[in-house]
Amino acid sequence: MGIKQIAKLANVSIGTIDRVLHKRGGVSKDTEERVLKIIKETGYQKNMTASRLKLASVKKIEIAILIPLTRNKWNYWKLPKKGILKAVKELTELGVKASFYQFSDSESFSTQSEEIFSKNYDAIITVTFFKDLSNALLARANKKKIPVVFLDTEIPLKKDAFFIRQNSHVAGRVAGRLLHGLIGTKGSYFVVNIINERGVHANTIQRELGFRSFFVEKNEKVNIKTINHAIKDTKFRATKEMKAWFKEDGLKGIFVTNSKAHLLPTILNDYNIKNTFIVGFDLNKRNLEQLDDDKISFLINQQPEYQGYAAIKGLFNYLTRQDDSGLSLDIPVEIIVKEHLTSQ
Structure with a gap:
C-alpha cells in the first residue's frame, strides 16, 4: 500500500500524508491521529529506497x-x-x-x-x-x-x-581439531605466529588460545611448541632451535595463525622435513598454490x-x-x- 491509498482512506491529500510522515507540522491533531492510525492498521512502510534516490543528489x-x-x-x-x-x-x-x-x-x-x-x-x-x-x-x-x-x-x-x-578462538579450535585428526596424540604440534612490524596481533593470541583449548578440553596431553617468529623481506628463516624441533621423529602438525602459511613449505623442503601437515588462514594466491600442491593441508577462510x-x-x-x-x-x-x- 502506498501513500495514495493511505490518503484515500484518510480522506486527505497526499501532501497531508507526506507532512505527517515527515513530521513537518501544519496538520491538525485529529487529522494526524487519524492518518497515523490508518498507517498502523495497514502496516504501511515508507519506501526507503525511493526516498534515498530522491536525496542522493x-x-x-x-x-x-x-x-x-x-x-x-x-x-x-x-x-x-x-x-x-x-x-x-x-x-x-x-x-x-x-x-x-x-x-x-x-x-x-x-x-x-x-x-x-x-x-x-x-x-x-x-x-x-x-x-x-x-x-x-x-x-x-x-x-x-x-x-x-x-x-x-x-x-x-x-x-x-x-x-x-570471525571468532578467532573458535577458528583456533577448528585448526586443532583438523590437525588432531591427521596426527593424533603421538606427534608434535607447532603454533607458528609470524610477526610483522606491528607485533603480535590480538587475533593471533586468540587463535593460539583456541587451538590449545581444543586439546585441553579433550584431555589430550600433546606436545605443543610455540614459535613467535619475525620475518624479514617476506622470508621465513628457521632458527637452530626450530630446525631441531622440526627434525624430531614422528608426525608434525603446524598451525600458522595468520595468512603466511605459504612461507613454511620452503623451509620444510630445504631441511628435508617430511610427515608434516600445515593449517593456515586465508585464500591468497600463494596459500592456494601450496594447497593445490599438497604442501598445505587446510586453509581457514574468514571471508x-x-x-x-x-x-x-x-x-x-x-x-x-x-x-x-x-x-x-x-x-x-x-x-x-x-x-x-x-x-x-
Missing part, C-alpha cells in the same frame, strides 16, 4: 574506511577493500560514497583518525589493531553519533561496538571480502532505516581443501 552517505596499508597485490587488506568497493558500486545511485585512509603504525593511525574527524563522515569502518586508539576513536565517534564498524578481530572495548569478524561488503550494506541499512541487525556478524569458519580448487 543533494545528500550523500559518506563512509570513511581506515585500514592497514597494503604494500603488495596479495596483501590481505586488499580483500576487504574489494568487498567495500563492490558494495559502494551497488549503492552509488543511492548516494553512498567511501573514502579510504591507510595506516602503517599507531602514529599514522592516530593521524588518519584526526583527518577523518576533521570532515563530516556519516560512518567509519576500521580495525582494532591498537586498543587504546580504538577506544579513543570509538568514544569520539559516539560523541558525534557516528556509527563505527570494526572488521577482522573483536577485542573488549570500553564502549559497545559493532564487529564483523575478508564479504566482511567489507557486509559492513557497507549494514551501515547503509542502519543510516537509512535505523536497522543495526547487519552490523554485528560472526563469520562462519569455512574449511578449504584442495578439492575446492578443482571444483571451481
Whole structure:
C-alpha cells in the first residue's frame, strides 16, 4: 500500500500524508491521529529506497574506511577493500560514497583518525589493531553519533561496538581439531605466529588460545611448541632451535595463525622435513598454490571480502532505516581443501 491509498482512506491529500510522515507540522491533531492510525492498521512502510534516490543528489552517505596499508597485490587488506568497493558500486545511485585512509603504525593511525574527524563522515569502518586508539576513536565517534564498524578481530572495548569478524578462538579450535585428526596424540604440534612490524596481533593470541583449548578440553596431553617468529623481506628463516624441533621423529602438525602459511613449505623442503601437515588462514594466491600442491593441508577462510561488503550494506541499512541487525556478524569458519580448487 502506498501513500495514495493511505490518503484515500484518510480522506486527505497526499501532501497531508507526506507532512505527517515527515513530521513537518501544519496538520491538525485529529487529522494526524487519524492518518497515523490508518498507517498502523495497514502496516504501511515508507519506501526507503525511493526516498534515498530522491536525496542522493543533494545528500550523500559518506563512509570513511581506515585500514592497514597494503604494500603488495596479495596483501590481505586488499580483500576487504574489494568487498567495500563492490558494495559502494551497488549503492552509488543511492548516494553512498567511501573514502579510504591507510595506516602503517599507531602514529599514522592516530593521524588518519584526526583527518577523518576533521570532515563530516556519516560512518567509519576500521580495525582494532591498537586498543587504546580504538577506544579513543570509538568514544569520539559516539560523541558525534557516528556509527563505527570494526572488521577482522573483536577485542573488549570500553564502549559497545559493532564487529564483523570471525571468532578467532573458535577458528583456533577448528585448526586443532583438523590437525588432531591427521596426527593424533603421538606427534608434535607447532603454533607458528609470524610477526610483522606491528607485533603480535590480538587475533593471533586468540587463535593460539583456541587451538590449545581444543586439546585441553579433550584431555589430550600433546606436545605443543610455540614459535613467535619475525620475518624479514617476506622470508621465513628457521632458527637452530626450530630446525631441531622440526627434525624430531614422528608426525608434525603446524598451525600458522595468520595468512603466511605459504612461507613454511620452503623451509620444510630445504631441511628435508617430511610427515608434516600445515593449517593456515586465508585464500591468497600463494596459500592456494601450496594447497593445490599438497604442501598445505587446510586453509581457514574468514571471508575478508564479504566482511567489507557486509559492513557497507549494514551501515547503509542502519543510516537509512535505523536497522543495526547487519552490523554485528560472526563469520562462519569455512574449511578449504584442495578439492575446492578443482571444483571451481
